[in-house]
Amino acid sequence: MARNTRHTAAQFALGIVGAGAMALAYATIIERNAFALRNVTVPVLPPGTPALRILHVSDFHMTPGQHLKQAWINELSTLEPDLIINTGDNLSHPRAVPNVVQALSGLLGRPGAFVFGSNDYFGPRPKNPFKYFKKGHKRTYGDPLPWQDLRAAFTERGWLDATHNQRELEVNGVNIVVAGVDDPHINRDRYNTIAGAPNPRAHIRIGLTHSPEPRVLDRFAQDGYDLVLAGHTHGGQLCLPIAGALVTNCGIDRSRVKGLSQWGAHMKLHVSAGIGTSPYAPARFFCRPEATLLTLVPTAASTRATDSAQQISQSDAPVR
Structure with missing residues (x-):
């Protein structure tokens, strides 16, 4: 026995x-x-305003040898979005700037805006994964990354650096205000540099931040922004089938770790689950890498946001 x-x-x-x-x-x-394109309809524009298609990308964490990821990002240009928003953490290697620029080559000719994250400034380092369960744990920084080269590549091709700037642009008849802060995750945010109500005549007021920290989201909401776009969380990265994300790695609650949610009475928040991972934690579970095509429509055109995901294979063009 x-x-x-x-x-x-x-x-x-x-x-x-x-x-x-x-x-x-x-x-x-x-x-x-298993890269995925997520389609989200956001009823946030004033009645009578033309729809605006925004491609939200974040958290590439690019290294030179990631050819599959680079090819998939490059394929996103076939979506022909009206505006591209990049919420940072593009790099994970000091020689990855050309790879990021090449991957985005089909999108850099279109209107765009960006802010950077901590992994644009500093390279990744091995970490104890249990640190993510402890809020306020001590940050460790890797070697400096060539973020200035990446910024120059973006701005030379027309993308707007929204870091501590409030910028205005018109795309397809839609007047847009875009303003952003540097990464709150490493305390580089200086919201007072953009504080105050944005242009009330704009059709849409968009805030950008890499890490969706509540202190920053509250300031955007108080100033009257309609939509904030963020990344950083990786959607939890390692999730469970029913419980979902175990951690957010920032101050928001787990229910907002990815996708569209309401922040306050009037502002919407979209958090991208991102396209990459740290090279020291190259795994995702029940949380596919993704980009999001946000279709902004007038509030009268829809009473609820819809959210669907679809896979883009290397042989099939993205569905428009």
């Missing part, structure tokens, strides 16, 4: 190890590269 019990226990232990190995292989090889 004892021998049978030991044999059963050993089989059970081997089963657990085997299941864990399969889950790890799936997370690191399959899901990490």
Whole structure:
């Protein structure tokens, strides 16, 4: 009897190890590269305003050898969005700037705006994953990254640096205010540089931040912004089927870790789950890498936001 019990226990232990190995292989090889396009309709424009299609990208965490990721990002240009918003963490390697620029080459000719995240300024470092469960844990910074080169590449092609700037532009008949802060995750935000109500004649007022920290979101809401776009969370990155994200790695609650939500009475928040991962944690589980096509429509055109995800394969163009 004892021998049978030991044999059963050993089989059970081997089963657990085997299941864990399969889950790890799936997370690191399959899901990490199962890029998805998420389509979200946002009723936020004044009645009578033309619809505006915004491609929101974030958290590439690019390294030179990630050719599949680069090809997928490049394919997004076939969507022909009206405006591109990039909410940072483009880099994970000091020689990755050309790879990011090449991946975005089809989009850099279109109107765009951006803010940077901590991994545009500093390279990644190995971390104890349990630190993410402790708010306010000590930050560790890697080697400096060439963010100035990336900024120059973006701005030379016409994208607006919204970092501590309030900018106005018109796209397809829609008057837009875009304002942003530097990454609150590493306390680089200086909201007072953009504080105050944006142009009330604009059709849409958009705030940008890499990390969706409540102190920054509250200021945008108080100043009358309609929509804030952020990244940083990776959607939780490693999620459970029913529980969802275990951590957000910032001050927002887990229910807002990705997608569209309401912040305050009048402002909407969209958090991108991002396209990449740290090279020291190259895994995703129940949280596919993604970009989002936000279609902004007049409030009278829809009473609820819709959210759907679809996969873009390397052989098929994105669905328009």
